[in-house]
Amino acid sequence: xxxxxxxxxxxxxxxxxxxxxxxxxxxxxxxxxxxxxxxxxxxxxxxxxxxxxxxxxxxxxxxxxxxxxxxxxxxxxxxxxxxxxxxxxxxxxxxxxxxxxxxxxxxxxxxxxxxxxxxxxxxxxxxxxxxxxxxxxxxxxxxxxxxxxxxxxxxxxxxxxxxxxxxxxxxxxxxxxxxxxxxxxxxxxxxxxxxxxxxxxxxxxxxxxxxxxxxxxxxxxxxxxxxxxxxxxxxxxxxxxxxxxxxxxxxxxxxxxxxxxxxxxxxxxxxxxxxxxxxxxx
Amino acid sequence: xxxxxxxxxxxxxxxxxxxxxxxxxxxxxxxxxxxxxxxxxxxxxxxxxxxxxxxxxxxxxxxxxxxxxxxxxxxxxxxxxxxxxxxxxxxxxxxxxxxxxxxxxxxxxxxxxxxxxxxxxxxxxxxxxxxxxxxxxxxxxxxxxxxxxxxxxxxxxxxxxxxxxxxxxxxxxxxxxxxxxxxxxxxxxxxxxxxxxxxxxxxxxxxxxxxxxxxxxxxxxxxxxxxxxxxxxxxxxxxxxxxxxxxxxxxxxxxxxxxxxxxxxxxxxxxxxxxxxxxxxxxxxxxxx
Ligand code: SF4
Ligand code: SF4
Ligand code: SF4
Ligand code: SF4
Numbered sequence: 001x002x003x004x005x006x007x008x009x010x011x012x013x014x015x016x017x018x019x020x021x022x023x024x025x026x027x028x029x030x031x032x033x034x035x036x037x038x039x040x041x042x043x044x045x046x047x048x049x050x051x052x053x054x055x056x057x058x059x060x061x062x063x064x065x066x067x068x069x070x071x072x073x074x075x076x077x078x079x080x081x082x083x084x085x086x087x088x089x090x091x092x093x094x095x096x097x098x099x100x101x102x103x104x105x106x107x108x109x110x111x112x113x114x115x116x117x118x119x120x121x122x123x124x125x126x127x128x129x130x131x132x133x134x135x136x137x138x139x140x141x142x143x144x145x146x147x148x149x150x151x152x153x154x155x156x157x158x159x160x161x162x163x164x165x166x167x168x169x170x171x172x173x174x175x176x177x178x179x180x181x182x183x184x185x186x187x188x189x190x191x192x193x194x195x196x197x198x199x200x201x202x203x204x205x206x207x208x209x210x211x212x213x214x215x216x217x218x219x220x221x222x223x224x225x226x227x228x229x230x231x232x233x234x235x236x237x238x239x240x241x242x243x244x245x246x247x248x249x250x251x252x253x254x255x256x257x258x259x260x261x262x263x264x265x266x267x268x269x270x271x272x273x274x275x276x277x278x279x280x281x282x
Numbered sequence: 283x284x285x286x287x288x289x290x291x292x293x294x295x296x297x298x299x300x301x302x303x304x305x306x307x308x309x310x311x312x313x314x315x316x317x318x319x320x321x322x323x324x325x326x327x328x329x330x331x332x333x334x335x336x337x338x339x340x341x342x343x344x345x346x347x348x349x350x351x352x353x354x355x356x357x358x359x360x361x362x363x364x365x366x367x368x369x370x371x372x373x374x375x376x377x378x379x380x381x382x383x384x385x386x387x388x389x390x391x392x393x394x395x396x397x398x399x400x401x402x403x404x405x406x407x408x409x410x411x412x413x414x415x416x417x418x419x420x421x422x423x424x425x426x427x428x429x430x431x432x433x434x435x436x437x438x439x440x441x442x443x444x445x446x447x448x449x450x451x452x453x454x455x456x457x458x459x460x461x462x463x464x465x466x467x468x469x470x471x472x473x474x475x476x477x478x479x480x481x482x483x484x485x486x487x488x489x490x491x492x493x494x495x496x497x498x499x500x501x502x503x504x505x506x507x508x509x510x511x512x513x514x515x516x517x518x519x520x521x522x523x524x525x526x527x528x529x530x531x532x533x534x535x536x537x538x539x540x541x542x543x544x545x546x547x548x549x550x551x552x553x554x555x556x557x558x559x560x561x562x563x564x565x566x567x568x569x570x571x
Pocket of ligand 2: 060061077078079080081082083089093094095096097098099100101386
């Protein structure tokens with residue numbers, strides 16, 4: 001079994017469009033959407049949810065008004081400014097560290113477990129799909145990513161699937177790190193812009209930091225061929241193979257609007273290039 | 283006034299809108315809170331005058347005082363401490379996993395022996411600079427560092443609300459975004475008219491409603507895609523503040539790090555209008571209260 005994570009650093013480079021196309025191309029795989037913050041892959045794969053699970057993680061302080069003597073101790077120790085002047089908790093600021101509950105001389109503070117999201121195992125016409133929805137304004141996306149990756153891996157082992165294909169989140173922080181741990185290859189999808197290059201560099205440093213092999217794809221490469229050249233040059237200097245260059249193609253957006261992958265939507269330059277990229281990854 | 287610019291989905295043009303708005307107005311303080319992938323500096327090219335390391339406090343145990351009682355392990359909500367008690371005359375040990383530590387201070391405060399002191403761990407850097415009369419600040423998270431909210435909080439300590447503060451927020455709907463947009467007077471959500479854009483816009487709207495921050499929408503590449511984002515905004519009574527049609531010229535100048543207003547000066551008026559639009563909505567909201 002091989003695990004491939006598609007990441008980008010910068011958002012909106014076409015990562016999910018590429019991952020979605022792999023769903024149409026790869027046989028024997030499980031798809032995983034690790035962009036739990038703003039999941040989009042389901043819009044292409046149209047899952048039929050088979051299993052739905054609560055994701056419990058983290059906690060929030062709650063002050064019992066009847067017991068509280070307004071001594072102010074809790075507010076003085078909270079480093080996250082989560083205790084308001086009327087001794088109620090500002091939910092979105094509370095990190096759930098529980099320090100206030102240990103400090104309160106009246107035992108007035110209890111910690112409540114958060115339901116931080118949901119995760120699903122679904123069927124799609126492309127095979128099994130594991131995905132999740134982080135609750136609005138929740139944290140611990142890294143843990144939720146780790147959870148669904150573990151489920152996907154078990155599923156792949158049980159059903160003898162060849163690939164786990166992961167749509168990763170943008171950025172370089174905790175959910176990205178969780179998406180990368182233990183994968184066999186990271187595919188970086190970038191665009192030929194200064195920001196794309198800047199962010200790809202940073203995310204590639206993260207991948208290298210975890211000792212994972214990298215391959216790179218430049219999406220919309222013809223929007224700025226010069227910049228594409230710079231990205232290729234940069235990749236050469238790191239010995240990172242550039243395995244595809246996808247041209248800017250309005251067909252891609254049209255396929256998206258129809259809710260399908262560009263592979264199935266039409267035979268076009270973009271779909272041919274993505275096919276080539278998938279062949280290279282195998 | 284603090285205006286944040288966010289988007290559920292990355293790559294919709296959030297930084298473009300933030301940067302061009304900033305360049306069209308005066309007395310701006312620009313704060314890039316997308317500390318995982320800070321990009322605004324590419325377009326603004328500020329002169330950086332100073333850098334400050336950003337640290338979080340992590341515990342350090344004085345083994346001479348420690349009795350291996352295990353209290354610190356017990357109170358750490360993030361499992362960042364393990365205590366191995368001593369046995370057979372062998373000394374125990376306390377292990378600290380700094381990448382799991384949130385710097386809450388519980389262990390040092392609650393250790394009965396006073397054996398824990400806090401030392402700084404670097405998580406990133408904050409750079410301060412200027413572009414003309416614009417003040418510029420951004421944070422940069424170190425590679426391999428998982429937690430961006432503490433750095434975002436430290437970047438936001440520089441907010442000077444006597445200026446018009448523009449915050450470029452990270453994408454998404456979870457902790458980093460919340461940390462960045464909290465306390466804003468207004469938030470602009472930048473989206474694109476595709477199913478992905480709409481899906482992520484709906485999530486971002488939920489976030490702002492929960493935080494009770496007034497907001498409006500900017501539709502980028504407004505002419506490629508479908509009309510569902512506008513339909514959604516109309517149904518939900520969300521003001522569409524501005525529409526930016528796709529143009530290859532804008533896309534190319536973006537790719538080179540050139541802001542739209544520097545390429546096409548007529549856009550300056552459009553961004554000033556965007557600002558006036560926001561002020562109008564703010565005033566209306568205030569008078570209703
Ligand atoms: S420490 Fe306890 S009693 Fe004191 S203000 Fe906080 S909740 Fe109330
Ligand atoms: S749990 Fe921690 S973050 Fe939450 S209110 Fe208590 S001290 Fe503050
Ligand atoms: S609480 Fe203090 S004394 Fe107890 S194990 Fe931790 S450091 Fe040692
Ligand atoms: S400071 Fe808080 S999070 Fe860090 S080790 Fe101590 S108790 Fe755990």
